[in-house]
Amino acid sequence: MHKEEIVKNHCYTKLVYERINKKLKTNFSNAESELLIKRILEETSLENYLKKGKNFYVSNEHHAIRVTVNSKTFRVITVDRITSKRR
Numbered sequence: 001m002h003k004e005e006i007v008k009n010h011c012y013t014k015l016v017y018e019r020i021n022k023k024l025k026t027n028f029s030n031a032e033s034e035l036l037i038k039r040i041l042e043e044t045s046l047e048n049y050l051k052k053g054k055n056f057y058v059s060n061e062h063h064a065i066r067v068t069v070n071s072k073t074f075r076v077i078t079v080d081r082i083t084s085k086r087r
Contacts, residue, residue, distance in 0.1 A: 009074040
């Protein structure tokens, strides 16, 4: 798996900052968004990194966020709120 590579090389486009705020219903600055994403990528265990097609999906239950990262460019594509698994 490429966890270390993703943590080290992930990057952003201008539009993704707006998408992060829209999806999470927040008003983070670019730096706050980057800090959150980096923290999620670092804290998420390897078994919660899923490569499917051309993307990595990094699901962090503690933050209830899934980060989608392009597997070739390591660009953050989007984030989504996730709900905990039902018992």
